[in-house]
Amino acid sequence: MGKISAPKSNREFIEACVKSGDAVRIKQEVDWDNEAGAIVRRVCELGEAAPFMENIKDYPGFSYFGAPLSTYRRMAIALGMDPASTLPQIGAEYLKRTNSEPIAPVVIDKRDAPCKENILLGDDVDLCKLPVPLVHDGDGGRYVGTWHGVITKHPVRGDVNWGMYRQMMWDGRTMSGAVFPFSDLGKTLTDYYLPRGEGCPFATAIGLSPLAAMAACAPSPIPEPELCGMLSGEAVRLVKCETNDLEVPADAEIIIEGVILPDYKVEEGPFGEYTGYRTSPRDFRVTFRVDAITYRNNATMTISNMGVPQDEGQLLRSFSLGLELEKLLKSQGIPVTGVYMHPRSTHHMMIVGVKPTYAGIAMQIAQLAFGSKLGPWFHMVMVVDDQTDIFNWDEVYHAFCTRCNPERGIHVFKNTTGTALYPHATPHDRKYSIGSQVLFDCLWPVDWDKTNDVPTLVSFKNVYPKNIQERVLNSWADYGFRGAKK
Amino acid sequence: MANKWEVFVMDLGELAEGKELELTIRTLNDGLHKYTYQRAKVEVSSKLDQFPDSLQVRLGRGQLSDRKFSIRVIERVERMPARYL
Ligand SMILES: Cc1cc2nc3c(=O)[nH]c(=O)nc-3n(C[C@H](O)[C@H](O)[C@H](O)COP(=O)(O)O)c2cc1C
Numbered sequence: 001m002g003k004i005s006a007p008k009s010n011r012e013f014i015e016a017c018v019k020s021g022d023a024v025r026i027k028q029e030v031d032w033d034n035e036a037g038a039i040v041r042r043v044c045e046l047g048e049a050a051p052f053m054e055n056i057k058d059y060p061g062f063s064y065f066g067a068p069l070s071t072y073r074r075m076a077i078a079l080g081m082d083p084a085s086t087l088p089q090i091g092a093e094y095l096k097r098t099n100s101e102p103i104a105p106v107v108i109d110k111r112d113a114p115c116k117e118n119i120l121l122g123d124d125v126d127l128c129k130l131p132v133p134l135v136h137d138g139d140g141g142r143y144v145g146t147w148h149g150v151i152t153k154h155p156v157r158g159d160v161n162w163g164m165y166r167q168m169m170w171d172g173r174t175m176s177g178a179v180f181p182f183s184d185l186g187k188t189l190t191d192y193y194l195p196r197g198e199g200c201p202f203a204t205a206i207g208l209s210p211l212a213a214m215a216a217c218a219p220s221p222i223p224e225p226e227l228c229g230m231l232s233g234e235a236v237r238l239v240k241c242e243t244n245d246l247e248v249p250a251d252a253e254i255i256i257e258g259v260i261l262p263d264y265k266v267e268e269g270p271f272g273e274y275t276g277y278r279t280s281p282r283d284f285r286v287t288f289r290v291d292a293i294t295y296r297n298n299a300t301m302t303i304s305n306m307g308v309p310q311d312e313g314q315l316l317r318s319f320s321l322g323l324e325l326e327k328l329l330k331s332q333g334i335p336v337t338g339v340y341m342h343p344r345s346t347h348h349m350m351i352v353g354v355k356p357t358y359a360g361i362a363m364q365i366a367q368l369a370f371g372s373k374l375g376p377w378f379h380m381v382m383v384v385d386d387q388t389d390i391f392n393w394d395e396v397y398h399a400f401c402t403r404c405n406p407e408r409g410i411h412v413f414k415n416t417t418g419t420a421l422y423p424h425a426t427p428h429d430r431k432y433s434i435g436s437q438v439l440f441d442c443l444w445p446v447d448w449d450k451t452n453d454v455p456t457l458v459s460f461k462n463v464y465p466k467n468i469q470e471r472v473l474n475s476w477a478d479y480g481f482r483g484a485k486k
Numbered sequence: 487m488a489n490k491w492e493v494f495v496m497d498l499g500e501l502a503e504g505k506e507l508e509l510t511i512r513t514l515n516d517g518l519h520k521y522t523y524q525r526a527k528v529e530v531s532s533k534l535d536q537f538p539d540s541l542q543v544r545l546g547r548g549q550l551s552d553r554k555f556s557i558r559v560i561e562r563v564e565r566m567p568a569r570y571l
Contacts, residue, residue: 033520058518128518138548140494141512142521171522174566264567266523267494267510270548278547282494289570 004097004233006080009114009251010207010300013078014052014065020083022074023050023065030064031057032142037135040066040305047071047310052300059131066303068147068210069312075319078210079231087319087391088338094231094323102222103229105236105247113239113250115205120293121242126172127290130254135305136272140282141168143271144175144256147304147312148206149216149224151246152260154188160247161185162224164217167204167288168268175204175256175288176268178280181433182376182417189260189286199259201244202288207253207302212236217313218320219374243291253299258290273421274306274313275346280420280430314343321347321374328372329365336365340390341378349380353390356443363411366439376417376433379424382440387457399442409441489539490514491557496546498553501530508563514542527560 007013017023030036030053039051044067053064069075076085079093110116120129132142145167153160161184167177179186193200208216215228228236228249238247243257265284272278306313318341326339329352337353352365362383369381384390384399404410418425418435429435444454456462460469491511495501507530512523530541534556541557544550564571 128522134521136548138544138550140548141523169522171524172519259570261570264565264570266565270494270546281496281546 004080006078006211006232007209008232008234009209010065010068010253010302011251013068013210014050014300016077017050017074018052020073020077021049022071022077022083023052024048026051026053027055029055029057032059032064032131032133033057034134034137036064036066036133036303037137037305040303041136041307043067044070044305044311045308050074056131061298062131063298063300064131064133064303065207065300066305067312068213068302068304069316070304070310072315074210075315078214080233091319091323094319095327097230097233098220098222098227098323099327100230102226103233103235105225105229105238107238107240107247108250110239113237114296115248115250115252115255116239116294117297118295118299119242121291125290125293127169127175127256127293128172130293130295130299131301132169133301133303135303136278136307138278139168139271140267140269141170143167144169145177145204145206146306147208147213147302148204149208149212149249150177150179150185151203151205151248152185152188152200153246155192160223160225161188162205162212162216162228164213165286166271168271170266170268170287173290174266175290176266176285177288178268178271178420179286180376180419182373189262193260193262197262199262199289201241201246202258202260203241203244203246203248204256204288205248205252205254206256207296207300208249209236209251212249212252213302214316214320217316219317219324219377220320221373241292242294252296254295254301255293256288256290257292257294258288261287261289272305272307274311274317275348275421275423276308277423279423281427309344309346314346317377318343318345318347321377322350325350325352325369325372325374328368328374332368334361334365334368335386337386338390342393345378345380348378349382350378351390351396352381352383353386353388354383354443355386356446359446362439362441362443366411366413366437370413370416370437375437376419376435379418379422379435379437380440381437382442384442385444388442400440403442403444404440408445411439411441413437413439489559490542491539491559492542492544494544494546494548498543498551501543501555503531505529506560511541511557511559525563525565527563529558529560530555531557 073083149162215224239250268285335355537556537558541555
């Protein structure tokens with residue numbers, strides 16, 4: 001693999017984005033109370049440059065970087081690619097890097113770790129010393145963690161987990177968050193800490209390098225420190241925490257250390273979510289007690305503002321859920337031509353292209369997809385043939401509306417795993433993560449005669465002889481056409 | 487100076503008047519601690535001049551209610567077990 005030159009920290013990433021015109025520096029004062037959130041929301045809805053807000057009301061010295069990965073251009077920059085790279089190119093690079101050899105992290109000395117430039121311990125610990133934003137008006141609280149990694153370790157197996165689980169500031173020393181029971185951290189808590197009544201050490205890292213953040217929210221089975229190394233082509237630098245044995249990315253902007261309480265919960269939410277709604281109600285959720293805060297000089301807090309498309313939650317999760325499913329299906333020898341989730345589906349619909357070589361292939365795909373670790377995050381799988389361009393919604397929609405037979409093509413899966421965030425689920429189902437899912441099989445049945453039963457697609461590409469197509473294409477401008485107005 | 491508070495409820499019936507309630511309230515006073523929570527014993531009244539502090543209400547999904555109250559914070563309640571304090 002050629003040398004990768006990806007930004008190694010949030011700072012390098014901001015610099016690269018400013019240089020390419022994919023971030024703007026905002027020098028005027030911005031209020032942490034709603035204004036910063038409103039800026040980030042509008043940026044997401046317009047697909048604008050990421051805002052680097054350098055002057056935060058009440059918090060001199062701190063800054064915000066909003067919507068870090070809400071465009072494919074910024075995703076390409078994060079991977080050290082040309083910002084103009086296409087989605088299939090970015091996807092191919094992700095697959096190449098995540099199929100390479102794992103790169104183990106290195107632990108460095110505290111003196112070399114930028115995240116230790118300021119250390120707050122004991123009575124000095126107060127989350128209100130950080131510019132924690134009120135992201136959306138009406139949220140249940142100021143959210144410390146919207147674009148970050150919660151770092152924990154399974155005490156027996158020893159595996160390290162970096163996961164992006166939202167965290168709300170309850171008071172200066174307490175946070176609460178939505179950790180789903182089927183997530184890695186959720187399983188570690190129910191498997192080990194909760195039955196024993198033991199506190200689970202955690203560290204929240206904010207202002208990660210973009211690839212560390214990408215690793216933290218990727219549904220990959222590879223441990224995130226190694227995954228981050230594979231994505232960036234070099235070992236990630238870690239440093240030991242002040243108050244527990246966890247190791248955190250040394251170049252992160254802010255680290256919050258503490259313990260997840262096994263037997264005490266405070267309220268969390270509501271919060272604007274990636275589905276484009278506030279769906280999950282306020283509830284008593286996983287509670288984090290804070291023991292230490294460390295941060296870089298002039299620390300930058302990263303903000304993701306989830307809501308209607310498109311924010312990085314939708315963009316990045318669609319991207320990595322789709323590619324991880326592609327890997328899974330290929331590992332089972334299924335002749336998939338690609339997997340794509342449109343971010344505007346708020347990562348709810350998986351579109352799979354496949355060569356329909358045997359009966360039941362769409363069902364096999366859906367069973368694997370819904371039955372995998374990825375499954376709770378989407379409830380629709382649409383399977384189209386290899387002639388349909390999965391990235392072209394016009395083609396996919398046409399296939400869906402014309403080939404999916406209402407009786408034989410739609411298969412509902414009941415009593416599966418869902419999330420508390422599904423807007424379409426009943427309040428009861430949300431509370432218990434009960435899901436239901438659906439397959440839209442848009443393949444021609446294999447037992448239809450290819451010549452006499454399968455309809456012919458009537459398109460320029462499909463029905464005209466090559467020589468006529470070429471003649472028409474070459475003469476297009478001569479006929480007087482000037483390009484269609486969409 | 488009078489304090490401003492906010493509470494989240496699923497139903498306005500949770501804010502019964504004329505008796506002591508225990509609520510999770512957050513401060514809306516300007517400053518670094520705005521929006522932080524505490525548990526407290528309180529009394530609320532729909533008569534806005536009954537108590538010195540004001541209480542704003544939000545519903546389950548963050549919708550601002552147009553019902554306003556005055557509030558008296560009687561005392562703070564610490565729910566968190568002492569071993570974690
Ligand atoms: C911005 C953002 C916020 C997220 N918030 C949560 C959350 O609050 N709870 C959760 O369980 N997953 C959340 N996720 C999804 C997880 O980050 C994702 O599932 C990740 O792979 C960690 O999952 P794992 O623990 O299963 O590996 C969020 C993702 C993003 C991009």
